[in-house]
Amino acid sequence: MRQVMDGDDVQRAISRIAHEILERHHGADGVVLVGIHTRGVPLARAIADAIERFEHVRVPVGELDIGLYRDDLRRRPTPALARTLIPVDLTEERVILVDDVLYTGRTVRAALDAVSDLGRPQAIELAVLVDRGHRQLPIRPDYVGKNLPTSTAERVTVRLHEVDGDCGVWIDDEETR
Amino acid sequence: MTILIRGGHVMTPDGWEVLDVVVDGDVVAAVGQNLEAPQAEVVDAAGCWVGPGFVDLHVHLREPGHEWKEDIASGTAAAAAGGYTLVVAMPNTDPPIDSGHLARFVAERARLVGRCDVQPAGCITLGRAGEFLAHLDELWDAGVRIFTDDGDGVADAGLLRHAMEYLAERGGVVAQHPEDPGLARGGHMHEGSVSARLGMAGLPALAEELMVARDLALVRETGVRYHVQHVSTKGTVELVAQAKADGLAVTAEVTPHHLTFDHTRVETMDPDYKMYPPLRTAEDVAALREAVRDGTIDAIATDHAPHAAHEREVPFEEAPRGVIGLETAFAAALAALGADRDLLFQRMSVAPARISGADRHGRPVEPGIPANLVVVDPAARWTPQTFVSRAENSPWRGVELTGRAVATIQEGRLTHRDVVVG
Amino acid sequence: MKNLLTTEDLGRETLERLLDLSDEFVEVLDREIPKVPPLRGLTVATLFFEPSTRTRISFERAAKALSADVMSFSPGTSSLKKGESLKDTALTLRAMGADIMVVRHRAVGAPWRVAEWVDVPVVNGGDGAHQHPTQALLDALTIRRHFGKLDGLEIGIVGDIRHSRVARSDVYAFSTLGAKVTLIAPRTLLPRDLDGWPCTATGDLDDVIERLDVIYLLRVQTERGGATAFPSWPEYVSRFGLSRERFARLADGAVVMHPGPMNRGVEIAPEVADSDRALVLDQVRLGVAARMAVLFTLATGRGLTREVTA
Numbered sequence: 001m002r003q004v005m006d007g008d009d010v011q012r013a014i015s016r017i018a019h020e021i022l023e024r025h026h027g028a029d030g031v032v033l034v035g036i037h038t039r040g041v042p043l044a045r046a047i048a049d050a051i052e053r054f055e056h057v058r059v060p061v062g063e064l065d066i067g068l069y070r071d072d073l074r075r076r077p078t079p080a081l082a083r084t085l086i087p088v089d090l091t092e093e094r095v096i097l098v099d100d101v102l103y104t105g106r107t108v109r110a111a112l113d114a115v116s117d118l119g120r121p122q123a124i125e126l127a128v129l130v131d132r133g134h135r136q137l138p139i140r141p142d143y144v145g146k147n148l149p150t151s152t153a154e155r156v157t158v159r160l161h162e163v164d165g166d167c168g169v170w171i172d173d174e175e176t177r
Numbered sequence: 178m179t180i181l182i183r184g185g186h187v188m189t190p191d192g193w194e195v196l197d198v199v200v201d202g203d204v205v206a207a208v209g210q211n212l213e214a215p216q217a218e219v220v221d222a223a224g225c226w227v228g229p230g231f232v233d234l235h236v237h238l239r240e241p242g243h244e245w246k247e248d249i250a251s252g253t254a255a256a257a258a259g260g261y262t263l264v265v266a267m268p269n270t271d272p273p274i275d276s277g278h279l280a281r282f283v284a285e286r287a288r289l290v291g292r293c294d295v296q297p298a299g300c301i302t303l304g305r306a307g308e309f310l311a312h313l314d315e316l317w318d319a320g321v322r323i324f325t326d327d328g329d330g331v332a333d334a335g336l337l338r339h340a341m342e343y344l345a346e347r348g349g350v351v352a353q354h355p356e357d358p359g360l361a362r363g364g365h366m367h368e369g370s371v372s373a374r375l376g377m378a379g380l381p382a383l384a385e386e387l388m389v390a391r392d393l394a395l396v397r398e399t400g401v402r403y404h405v406q407h408v409s410t411k412g413t414v415e416l417v418a419q420a421k422a423d424g425l426a427v428t429a430e431v432t433p434h435h436l437t438f439d440h441t442r443v444e445t446m447d448p449d450y451k452m453y454p455p456l457r458t459a460e461d462v463a464a465l466r467e468a469v470r471d472g473t474i475d476a477i478a479t480d481h482a483p484h485a486a487h488e489r490e491v492p493f494e495e496a497p498r499g500v501i502g503l504e505t506a507f508a509a510a511l512a513a514l515g516a517d518r519d520l521l522f523q524r525m526s527v528a529p530a531r532i533s534g535a536d537r538h539g540r541p542v543e544p545g546i547p548a549n550l551v552v553v554d555p556a557a558r559w560t561p562q563t564f565v566s567r568a569e570n571s572p573w574r575g576v577e578l579t580g581r582a583v584a585t586i587q588e589g590r591l592t593h594r595d596v597v598v599g
Numbered sequence: 600m601k602n603l604l605t606t607e608d609l610g611r612e613t614l615e616r617l618l619d620l621s622d623e624f625v626e627v628l629d630r631e632i633p634k635v636p637p638l639r640g641l642t643v644a645t646l647f648f649e650p651s652t653r654t655r656i657s658f659e660r661a662a663k664a665l666s667a668d669v670m671s672f673s674p675g676t677s678s679l680k681k682g683e684s685l686k687d688t689a690l691t692l693r694a695m696g697a698d699i700m701v702v703r704h705r706a707v708g709a710p711w712r713v714a715e716w717v718d719v720p721v722v723n724g725g726d727g728a729h730q731h732p733t734q735a736l737l738d739a740l741t742i743r744r745h746f747g748k749l750d751g752l753e754i755g756i757v758g759d760i761r762h763s764r765v766a767r768s769d770v771y772a773f774s775t776l777g778a779k780v781t782l783i784a785p786r787t788l789l790p791r792d793l794d795g796w797p798c799t800a801t802g803d804l805d806d807v808i809e810r811l812d813v814i815y816l817l818r819v820q821t822e823r824g825g826a827t828a829f830p831s832w833p834e835y836v837s838r839f840g841l842s843r844e845r846f847a848r849l850a851d852g853a854v855v856m857h858p859g860p861m862n863r864g865v866e867i868a869p870e871v872a873d874s875d876r877a878l879v880l881d882q883v884r885l886g887v888a889a890r891m892a893v894l895f896t897l898a899t900g901r902g903l904t905r906e907v908t909a
Binding site: 365368369370372373374375376377379445446490491492493494495 | 716728790795
């Protein structure tokens, strides 16, 4: 297992994403961050914290569980459902989905379906901490913390304080597991 | 034909001994060591018990009227496969056996196509309707000796008393299916802890015991020979024991399934555990086993009750009552009571033969007796998946059993032959 | 979990996970578009051999909210010979594409038999007087959402217990979740043998009413033999009905529940039925969510497993 980002790297990536969001949207107006369970949620909050530090504005943060929208429900064990809690009406807002790792893109596809059922945003963007490639669907991120080319035999592990206690990104491959 | 049964443990009038038995025609011709019988059909009985063929006091052959479940040919074939040389056929057919010509029909049909002897039982009441007496004299002349409305009990005590007085003169047996209609109404299983949890209407033990207690009072008055069918409760055992102690001419039977299973089986919701009387508590099972051992219960009778497959593919409450039992009886009795061959032959052959008055059956093996014999292997392992009976409603289906009839001989005919794989 | 037939063997963890799942579906039902896609392409078949509109509609609503299709089979009661079509009906619906079957039948054990004959998940929608597990789930859900938990709550179930599948399911579910259950009925309406049941029983409602947190009222089932169990309706009502007077004696936070349909004026006074301490309509609303949780769990074969790293 080798570490590719430590706690400080993660923090810097979050700050940079926050700045990019503010740049692209000319401020924080109309922006809603929606974190995809599980680790997308604390990441979304961290981005909102950073935005607040820079702009002194609190952007709304929602939590989204995509367990009901997955396309592999009958094939893989489904985790127990977590909360979906969106504090504002999404219609006409600019939603930024936040997740820790972007891989095949299926999670994001499910999230797009879920968000569409919850309202009609003006636009939906995607922010991820790590993009490890191997897309199976035509989905691309708007904000990326780190591009991490991997092979499919490798596994990417993201740990965040709020969920795991420590913070960082690691890669290991099949043999070392 | 001539049959040589070689090397089995033979039940003789003086006890068990390893001997050969020769059957010639319809009698036992010789019993001894190292017998020779040229051109005889040889039955290798090493390790087996050889004794009088089993006699079942309670079998439903379903003919006339319900032949889709079973008929005399298939039912008696099943009996032979189970080691039986005589069965008493219950009269709840369609039409029920309440007149002489119907009893004659059953007996004649059995002579033509049967693979064991059949003694027809006759109804106590006309049409089994419980209102008027059946044609008791006609039935007696046609050879009926056991009278029962089986499937129902006779609820009208006045009518029953008349039947008892009438039959006491002849020496007939009044056999009662004890089920008080008011207490049993709507019930599907034993009324107890399991029925309470399943929310199923129950059949209380009292439904049986009340009728038996009442009948015994009538027996006391009329002096008739009285036989309690399918005893299922400890309370009934106690009533019968007391009656015998008082010198009443009372006999009783129990089924192999009541010696084996209790009411927790119904939790499977499988109609192969549905019968009347219902399976009762473990305490009742223990009391029944003890009663068989000490003779309070005289006979093991299967109450072989075939039902077609489609009739059982329904919820438990809607299924018809009863299970088959002829082919598995010996194995079940062996498992419930142990390998006590004296006890087993007494309960499955000698006593039931005596109760039915069949003097050609149930006799210890010696030269000159009618050749109604069975050879059983008490160690044979087998698993019934299909049955000789037309029906398959058996709680032992798919269960590994020990003990099986290897050969059955009825009036000198080899009616059943099982190849025992060594 | 392959089938949901009874609450007797549902452990605490399974029950709580089903309730957690139900909470999620309550949120879904509150949305503007109260529909999610996980059962898309699946068909839920309801086989209701006993008349029931409310339960069947509740299941159908739940199936549709999960984007499943629905097939419903309800034979008229007169034309069918007893029991002849249960197996055929089940196999026919299976052949027509049913992926989950919900079975209600007046004979105890019917859903168990259906589960023997088909290879798809079976939900017991009520079998005779035996079990009605989804009712118990929605009842537990209602109580949990109101009180936060069931541990330590005093729940009294009043009425025709002997003939009630709701009571039998509730007793196990409530006590597994930590509540203390008391059955309140005349002796003729209690099961004859309460040996081993996780509850107590009494014939005196007035003796216990003030310590109950939940008073759960059952209807007397005249169609299941309850009508001859007591001398007259007025006598039943006077001993066991939740009248205005008794309602006033309930503890402050106590609530009233009923599986429906209610006999207003019999087991429950009309003004009590309409009070805001009666959670009957909550039960109905939450019933759809609870049934969604059951269908979702059976269809995905899982839904109750722990978190798996994606």
